[in-house]
Amino acid sequence: MIEPALRVEGVRKSYGHVEVLKGIDMQVKPGEVACLVGPSGSGKSTFLRCINHLEKINSGRLYVHGELVGYQEKKGRLYELSDRVVCRKRAEIGMVFQNFNLFQHMSVLENIIEAPVRVLKISKDEAIAHARELLELVGLSGREESLPKQLSGGQQQRVAITRALAMRPKLMLFDEPTSALDPELVGEVLTAMQNLANSGMTMIVVTHEMGFARKVADTVAFMDAGLIVESGPPDQILDNPKQERTKSFFSKVL
Amino acid sequence: MDSKRKKSPISTAPVNSEATILNAVPIRHYGRWITTIFLLLVAMVMAKSLITNPRFRWGIVGEYIISTPILEGLRLTLLLTVVAQVLGVLIGIILAIMRLSSNRVLSRAAWIYIWFFRGTPLLVQLIFWYNISALYPEISIGIPFGPTFWQGNANELITPFAVAILGLALNEGAYMAEIVRGGILGIDRGQSESAKALGMTHMQTLRRIILPQAVKVIIPPTGNQTILMLKTTSLVSVLALADLLYTAQTIYARTFETMPLLLVVSLWYLGITSVLTFGQFFLERHFTEGKQERISFTQRLTGRSSMRKNSSQLGQAEKVERND
Numbered sequence: 254m255i256e257p258a259l260r261v262e263g264v265r266k267s268y269g270h271v272e273v274l275k276g277i278d279m280q281v282k283p284g285e286v287a288c289l290v291g292p293s294g295s296g297k298s299t300f301l302r303c304i305n306h307l308e309k310i311n312s313g314r315l316y317v318h319g320e321l322v323g324y325q326e327k328k329g330r331l332y333e334l335s336d337r338v339v340c341r342k343r344a345e346i347g348m349v350f351q352n353f354n355l356f357q358h359m360s361v362l363e364n365i366i367e368a369p370v371r372v373l374k375i376s377k378d379e380a381i382a383h384a385r386e387l388l389e390l391v392g393l394s395g396r397e398e399s400l401p402k403q404l405s406g407g408q409q410q411r412v413a414i415t416r417a418l419a420m421r422p423k424l425m426l427f428d429e430p431t432s433a434l435d436p437e438l439v440g441e442v443l444t445a446m447q448n449l450a451n452s453g454m455t456m457i458v459v460t461h462e463m464g465f466a467r468k469v470a471d472t473v474a475f476m477d478a479g480l481i482v483e484s485g486p487p488d489q490i491l492d493n494p495k496q497e498r499t500k501s502f503f504s505k506v507l
Numbered sequence: 508m509d510s511k512r513k514k515s516p517i518s519t520a521p522v523n524s525e526a527t528i529l530n531a532v533p534i535r536h537y538g539r540w541i542t543t544i545f546l547l548l549v550a551m552v553m554a555k556s557l558i559t560n561p562r563f564r565w566g567i568v569g570e571y572i573i574s575t576p577i578l579e580g581l582r583l584t585l586l587l588t589v590v591a592q593v594l595g596v597l598i599g600i601i602l603a604i605m606r607l608s609s610n611r612v613l614s615r616a617a618w619i620y621i622w623f624f625r626g627t628p629l630l631v632q633l634i635f636w637y638n639i640s641a642l643y644p645e646i647s648i649g650i651p652f653g654p655t656f657w658q659g660n661a662n663e664l665i666t667p668f669a670v671a672i673l674g675l676a677l678n679e680g681a682y683m684a685e686i687v688r689g690g691i692l693g694i695d696r697g698q699s700e701s702a703k704a705l706g707m708t709h710m711q712t713l714r715r716i717i718l719p720q721a722v723k724v725i726i727p728p729t730g731n732q733t734i735l736m737l738k739t740t741s742l743v744s745v746l747a748l749a750d751l752l753y754t755a756q757t758i759y760a761r762t763f764e765t766m767p768l769l770l771v772v773s774l775w776y777l778g779i780t781s782v783l784t785f786g787q788f789f790l791e792r793h794f795t796e797g798k799q800e801r802i803s804f805t806q807r808l809t810g811r812s813s814m815r816k817n818s819s820q821l822g823q824a825e826k827v828e829r830n831d
Contacts, residue, residue: 337708
């Protein structure tokens with residue numbers, strides 16, 4: 254059996270006394286696109302942040318490409334990984350944020366080559382060549398020298414996607430990538446994401462764009478109150494949900 | 508007002524058309540006229556006294572202002588300012604990073620440092636360092652409770668100059684730490700998060716992403732601190748260190764020309780402060796990147812921005828629009 258890109262077993266996470274994730278189980282195969290949908294506060298973003306260890310989980314197991322995230326298991330005991338190793342593993346997972354989070358003091362090109370040069374220790378020329386290639390794919394050739402604040406939200410988000418891709422990740426995480434955008438700019442970002450999905454990238458997308466989920470996702474998982482209530486192919490979840498909670502959510506959203 | 512606007516649609520007319528220029532009589536600022544006249548009178552009285560009061564002895568001021576001992580003192584004052592401020596900034600950055608560290612021991616240690624050095628007068632600290640040999644006559648370098656590699660006499664080692672630098676820099680570091688910390692905290696959390704997500708280490712994130720952006724916020728208060736430092740160095744006169752003030756003091760102790768020499772000192776401090784203010788302005792402007800409105804130095808001094816100058820006509824048309 255092929256090792257899943259993401260395997261999650263009984264993951265729990267609390268902030269103080271508030272339990273945000275109450276036992277998440279999930280599997281994503283390589284090349285698949287999984288969309289996480291659900292009301293705000295249901296723990297979608299927190300779960301996404303656990304996958305690249307931006308948040309530490311309290312219990313359960315989380316594997317990316319068969320490797321435990323943030324820990325090492327030896328003779329039945331868990332050992333926390335050093336910051337250095339965690340950083341190296343994070344570099345294999347791309348993440349795109351709701352607010353783009355481009356480095357404000359750097360040009361588009363500098364934003365993209367920063368991590369490849371500093372983290373992967375790729376030569377600057379090679380990084381620049383790769384960055385230009387990727388920028389062309391998202392239709393941003395010629396904006397290399399622009400500063401983030403000179404770009405529209407849609408352009409900034411496409412740069413952010415490019416920046417993540419420049420690390421040649423095996424898995425891409427999207428945290429509500431279109432929620433901070435003007436409605437007319439949503440399309441260009443979704444198109445870029447769809448192209449990425451078509452190229453075979455494994456993607457986990459937290460989104461409220463049901464149209465995108467229906468068109469692109471292989472799996473849709475509906476989350477509520479820290480649990481995955483229901484998951485399956487988009488048609489089934491969006492059109493014929495079994496659970497009451499899912500039905501009532503989609504009846505309001507769709 | 509509303510009915511009037513409907514008749515003449517000021518809000519939609521182009522700004523430069525005849526219709527928008529209001530030939531209204533501006534408000535008369537009687538209060539301004541009165542205060543202007545009053546302050547002019549005060550200034551004239553002061554100017555007259557400065558010129559005609561022979562006890563200012565401007566001739567002596569002129570004699571001393573570029574005399575060798577005064578210039579030597581000025582040199583030391585500037586040297587102390589630069590060295591202590593640079594060291595202070597470095598200490599401040601290190602303390603700020605410690606303070607924000609997730610390592611509780613480091614952050615608490617930095618907190619105690621800042622608490623101590625901000626909580627005691629600098630003058631006391633300077634005198635304390637000056638007399639440190641009373642506490643530790645011998646200073647040695649080695650491993651605690653282990654062997655000693657090097658040993659020296661504290662009195663020889665800690666010269667007044669070293670005390671001055673030590674005292675000023677350690678104290679400055681505490682203030683700079685708070686400034687740097689404020690700058691770092693002012694940066695959006697998303698910046699460090701995305702750096703982390705890209706696999707950058709804590710130090711890389713700090714050095715490449717956070718500090719370069721925090722500099723913009725840190726520069727203006729650091730300029731103020733430098734100006735403050737220039738004047739604070741005069742405290743070292745208690746260490747019998749021949750800075751600008753102490754040099755003047757030794758001269759007037761001999762000649763009793765107290766006032767002229769204090770004028771000499773004040774003029775020099777004023778002059779250097781002005782130069783530093785000027786430099787601070789350009790530094791600030793350099794770090795305000797982008798296409799924001801750039802104001803010139805004179806505009807800032809007079810408190811006038813170019814926006815306000817041509818806004819009298821334009822502004823009225825805009826105001827009407829906004830009221831809609």
